Structure formats: structure tokens, C-alpha cells
Amino acid sequence: MEIIDGNQVAAEIVAELKAEVAGTAGRKPCIALVRVGDDPASISYVKKKEKTAADIGIESRLIFPPVTITQDELCALIDTLNADATVDGILVQSPLPKGINEVAVFRRIAAEKDVDGFHTLNLGKLAQEDETGFVACTPAGIMELLQRAKVSLSGKHVVVLGRSLIVGKPAALLAVQRKQWANATVTICHSQTKDLPAITRQADVLIAAIGKAEFVTADMVKPGVVVIDVGVNRVPDATKKTGYRLTGDVHFPSVSPLCAKITPVPGGVGPMTVAMLMKNTVKAFRQNRAS
Numbered sequence: 001m002e003i004i005d006g007n008q009v010a011a012e013i014v015a016e017l018k019a020e021v022a023g024t025a026g027r028k029p030c031i032a033l034v035r036v037g038d039d040p041a042s043i044s045y046v047k048k049k050e051k052t053a054a055d056i057g058i059e060s061r062l063i064f065p066p067v068t069i070t071q072d073e074l075c076a077l078i079d080t081l082n083a084d085a086t087v088d089g090i091l092v093q094s095p096l097p098k099g100i101n102e103v104a105v106f107r108r109i110a111a112e113k114d115v116d117g118f119h120t121l122n123l124g125k126l127a128q129e130d131e132t133g134f135v136a137c138t139p140a141g142i143m144e145l146l147q148r149a150k151v152s153l154s155g156k157h158v159v160v161l162g163r164s165l166i167v168g169k170p171a172a173l174l175a176v177q178r179k180q181w182a183n184a185t186v187t188i189c190h191s192q193t194k195d196l197p198a199i200t201r202q203a204d205v206l207i208a209a210i211g212k213a214e215f216v217t218a219d220m221v222k223p224g225v226v227v228i229d230v231g232v233n234r235v236p237d238a239t240k241k242t243g244y245r246l247t248g249d250v251h252f253p254s255v256s257p258l259c260a261k262i263t264p265v266p267g268g269v270g271p272m273t274v275a276m277l278m279k280n281t282v283k284a285f286r287q288n289r290a291s
């Protein structure tokens with residue numbers, strides 16, 4: 001069994017982006033990081049993004065409106081960033097305060113600056129295999145991890161647990177693409193799927209993204225499977241200072257001995273998400289300069 005090290009792969013991507021940015025003359029890529037209010041988790045996520053951007057040489061424009069901002073004011077702020085030619089990517093940190101329509105805000109971001117890949121147009125481009133679009137960072141990170149771990153999906157049966165627009169569906173669309181390393185046969189499962197273990201046991205590659213701690217157990221996989229565990233769940237743990245530990249959607253102790261390869265939680269898919277956000281930002285910069 002081999003552990004796929006997301007920290008190492010993310011560091012490789014950051015180093016590649018740093019070299020690319022260092023080699024570009026003139027203005028550097030710029031990402032606007034919009035964080036509404038003072039939610040502690042959002043503060044820490046945005047700090048991590050700001051730090052990784054700085055490591056690469058990407059400029060971060062930090063905009064922290066108060067929690068009292070209205071939907072119209074937030075949309076007006078996004079319009080200003082959309083119109084600013086020196087801003088290549090826009091990231092609005094989720095969750096937004098109650099009363100603000102998150103989907104409407106994400107759709108307001110110009111598709112060519114939508115480095116989170118949530119815009120309808122970018123989802124459409126993914127479905128059309130149009131590479132000018134932006135793919136959501138977590139599924140893009142999953143595919144990058146698989147490729148760099150030399151796991152070809154071609155002809156394999158990929159089972160995706162979860163059908164969210166930010167993980168499950170785009171991951172399935174990527175796996176089924178007409179590309180040499182993709183070309184998978186894909187099954188998407190969700191909460192209404194009947195006899196889930198019978199399906200997961202057929203998986204050559206299992207992508208678990210349901211948000212249920214240690215849901216996938218040894219009896220649900222076949223020997224030799226590659227498992228990508230996307231889940232991030234907090235489970236109470238009195239031995240930890242925080243009172244909890246992080247765990248994935250897969251019961252790692254019993255499943256990992258059966259796997260050819262598996263991602264751990266933490267340290268698997270998680271670090272890839274920020275790296276892919278930066279990759280999207282550099283792509284947006286490249287496309288912005290070429291337009």
C-alpha cells in the first residue's frame with residue numbers, strides 16, 4: 001500500500017508556479033481575496049491562501065467587508081473587481097453571512113476571473129471539455145494527485161461517492177473526459193443509491209466525498225483499489241488539545257491495508273485545493289494577458 005502525499009504534490013505545484021511567475025516580465029498575477037465578516041475558519045482559510053500566493057509571487061488584494069454588507073453592496077464590489085484589469089482572479093470565501101445568496105454572488109464573478117470554478121459557464125465548459133474554463137479546485141486537485149501518483153483512469157471503473165457541484169459532479173466529469181489519462185467508466189453515488197457497498201466493491205478507483213466520518217469500511221472495497229478520501233470531518237477526541245481530530249470519509253485503519261494507493265486525511269486532498277486555486281489564478285493571468 002502506498003500513501004499519496006498531498007502535501008508533497010501541492011509543494012511541487014507551488015514550486016512550478018513560482019518558477020513560472022518568476023519568469024514573467026512586468027505585472028505579476030493578482031488574486032482578490034474577499035472575506036466577509038470575522039468567521040475564525042474563514043480567517044484561517046484566507047490567510048493560508050494569502051501565504052501560498054505570496055510564496056509563489058502572486059499578489060493578493062485583501063478585501064474584508066463587514067458582516068453587515070448587503071447583497072447589493074457585495075455585488076457592486078464584485079462588479080468593481082470584474083472591471084479591474086489588474087485583478088486576474090476573484091475568490092469570495094464561503095460561507096457568506098445569512099441573508100446573502102451565495103450562488104448569486106458566485107455567479108456575479110466574471111467567468112474569466114472565477115478561479116474557484118463555481119460559475120455556470122465554467123461548469124458548462126467542463127462538460128464540453130473546453131480547457132479555457134476553470135475547474136473547481138478540489139476535483140482538479142484530485143485529478144492532479146492521481147496523475148502525479150501515476151494512476152491512469154483509462155478503462156477503469158471510477159466510483160464517486162457524492163454529487164455536489166463543488167466536488168462529486170466535477171470529479172466525475174473529469175474522470176470521464178476523452179483524455180488519455182481519464183477515459184474512465186464512472187458511477188456517481190448519493191444518499192438515494194441502493195446497495196452502495198455492492199457498487200463501491202466494483203471500484204478500481206473510489207473517490208469518497210460525502211462528509212460522513214469513516215463511512216467507507218473494509219467490506220466496501222475490493223483489494224487493490226485506489227482510494228481518494230475527500231472528506232474532512234471532526235470527530236470528538238478527548239486526547240487532543242482541541243477536543244477533536246480530523247478524519248476522512250474512509251475508515252483508514254481497516255481500508256488502507258487493502259489499497260494499492262490511498263490519500264490520508266489530513267495531508268491528502270486538502271493541501272491540493274489551495275495549490276489548484278493558485279494554478280487557476282496563474283492560468284487566469286495568462287489568459288488575461290493574452291486577451
Ligand code: NAP
Nearest residue numbers: 138162163164167190191209210211230231232269270273
Ligand atoms: P455536500 O455538498 O454535503 O455533498 C455530499 C454528498 O454526499 C451529497 O451528494 C449526498 O447525497 C452524498 N451523501 C450523503 N450521505 C450519503 C450516504 N450515506 N451515502 C451516499 N451518499 C451520501 O458535500 P461536499 O461539499 O461535496 O463535501 C463532501 C466532503 O468533502 C465533506 O467532508 C467536505 O468537508 C469535504 N471537502 C473537502 C475539501 C478539501 O479541500 N479537502 C473541499 C471540499 C469538500 P445527496 O445529494 O443525495 O444529498
